[in-house]
Amino acid sequence: MAHKLALIGFGGVGQGFVNILREKKVKLSEYHQIDLKVVSISDLFKGSLYHPDGLCLDKVIKAVQETGSLNAYPDEEGLIRNWSSKETIEQTNADSIIEMTFTDVQTGQPAIDHCQWAFLHKRNVVMTNKGPVALAYESLSNLARQNGVQWLFEGAVMSGTPALRLPQTTLTGNDITEIKGILNGTTNYMLMRMEEGLNYEEALKEAQGLGYAEADPTADVEGHDVLYKILILANVVLGVPLKREEVACQGIASISLADLDRAKELGKRWKLIGSLKQTEAGVMATVKPEMVDLDDPLAGVTGAMNAITYTCDLSGPITLVGAGAGIKETGFAVLIDLIAISRHKKGMEG
Structure with a gap:
């Protein structure tokens, strides 16, 4: 039928x-x-x-x-x-x-x-x-x-990219202690281009020209897009009824070329990371630019790609990389x- x-x-x-x-x-x-x-x-x-x-x-x-x-x-x-x-x-x-x-x-x-x-x-x-x-x-x-x-x-x-189906089906049986990811392709592309020498305004203009960023890029660059995805992951994967106001959210506008140089000197790379961490006080949720070690799988995610790492008690950390948008x-x-x-x-x- x-x-x-x-x-x-x-x-x-x-x-x-x-x-x-x-x-x-x-x-x-x-x-x-x-x-x-x-x-x-x-x-x-x-x-x-x-x-x-x-x-x-x-x-x-x-x-x-x-x-x-x-x-x-x-x-x-x-x-x-x-x-x-x-x-x-x-x-x-x-x-x-x-x-x-x-x-x-x-x-x-x-x-x-x-x-x-x-x-x-x-x-x-x-x-x-x-x-x-x-x-x-x-x-x-x-x-x-x-x-x-x-x-x-x-x-x-x-x-x-099956970011929900993976933990709900394939990783079932694990306790997931942390979820962190690059959940916005626009800002990931911009940070990559800024690392290559463009300033923030140039990187944004280029991202808009390529169709990655909207004419009004606020939702992307201020982290709101990632914030909503973190709320979904908290509710659906962790079963925690998280609300908007419980997530500390910061975008990428404050990242300077000096910050990018400092990260390079430390062997790190800036990424806009959405994170959920199980703590004794409950789930801590943040959206903010973070310096990621170069050996972290998230550090190698370039362009407009997305990635998410589930840290599990039995299977260890598992990272899923794929397109985060597209018709x-x-x-x-x-x-x-x-x-x-x-x-x-x-x-x-x-």
Whole structure:
């Protein structure tokens, strides 16, 4: 039986995910016995489509590529247009909602509302948004559980690099005493270029030119992006309901070329590190620039790459390195969450 999907938000990641489905459909069916069918797409700017039997993804991509809008999708019997995101979530026949809207990280909206509506209508949610997981993990997890549905969000920490699935599945049985990582590619790239001689402003301008940094880079350079990821890791991996105000957060604007020279003399390298450490007083959480020893695996992570080290009582420290952003990578994160939901469903049915 097909696993029916409704996509809320259809920007780069949504389109990338649809292209993955087009490329992988046969392999998913043959190797995983999974049939993923998109029945709804709703986007604030591009319009919305719903067909209970499924949308033609080739026609969807053609319409958006040629006109920038879903309105160019051809009319057919049973097709419904112009549903809002709320109407889509509540009235679609989809099993799972894929939430990919732009979210205000101060409030977690509109994605928190999207999750609540979906759970109350017995639909799973897969999302790439940090906001709801960082700010409303406990309440949304409880609501999903009460309604017998799943809420997965692998892409919220390191995009397609499985920073959550690794500790939750592969490292299970360990006590994790510390988590620390490079969780923002923009600042990692900037620090690398500053080490090579650029000043802060030059490094930022270059990062913006390459598309690593937004026109307003505040979330990256002041450490807010990493802060939200640390909140997710604390809540999801350590089971600690950490709040924003409990994390000491400092960005990279204060790092001078003299600081970089000093690190080089000491055989170290500056990195913006998000850290969670188990102490007798509880979990200590920080986001700040740190000088890392050159033999630390995190020191060798260059460019816009991300990395995370889990310090475990049985397996010792394990470091995962990979892309922390990207359209295809984030689309992949959605895919692995959907495969997990499909396997869980089959296990329940079996």
